[in-house]
Amino acid sequence: MQQANSVLVADDDPDIRDIIQIYLRNEGYRVLEAEDGMQALKLAEREKVDIIILDIMMPQMDGIRACMKIREKSDVPIIMLSAKGEDLDKITGLSTGADDYVVKPFNPLELVARVKACLRRQHMIGKKAERGRVEVGDLVDLVVDPVRHLVTIRGKKVNLTPIEFAILALLAKNRGQVFSVDAIYEQVWKEDAFHSDNTVMVHIRNLREKIEDIPREPRYIKTVWGVGYKIE
DSSP: OOOOOOEEEEOOHHHHHHHHHHHHHTTTTTTEEEEHHHHHHHHHHOOOEEEEESSSSSSOOOHHHHHHHTTTTOOOOOEEEEESSSSHHHOOOOOOHEEEESSSSSSSHHHHHHHHHHHHHHHHHHHHOOOOOOEETTTEEEEEETTTTEEEEEEEEEEOHHHHHHHHHHHHHHTOOOOOHHHHHHHHHOOOOOOOHHHHHHHHHHHHHOOOOTTTTSSEEEEETTEEEEEE
């Protein structure tokens, strides 16, 4: 019998945690609960967690700091929850390493769909169909290895989130092909692209910060103005 995926839900509002866990358990997920960022960190270290739902505004340690701490050790998918729906707040959440961002109040069914989508992407990254080491650069500076879920720059490992890895693998495997923001979103998130501009742009910016020597003058991920992005 296949073991159920584990979802860690961190929110200081017990009513919100109850609603989320009811819907997730109805879908067969194992649910762990935390009421602040510190508890979430301890649970993430102690338990097997497949995905984390992390509220931003929490006591002890907020979701932004908790996300940054988790990213120091793990690439587990993270969905941020926040009552703040402004673009800047969304960019801040994604910039810390979150994979997705859901604004309160939310439809629990939508949140469950986001959880399923994140887990599906994580699974697809490791599928045999996605195999194929990709080397980029005259001296093979950048190596993307989907089988080992590994990226190296001049032999040094680069830590990427699942979404960052999926975007880089997509561009690297299709060198020379320009992908629009919507095309990247639909291929990586496996969802229709609605209001995807900022989401993709933030992840591209994070990728450049991690793999480029000079992020403002990228060598690998090129912008084709008015069209999209490519790796040459």
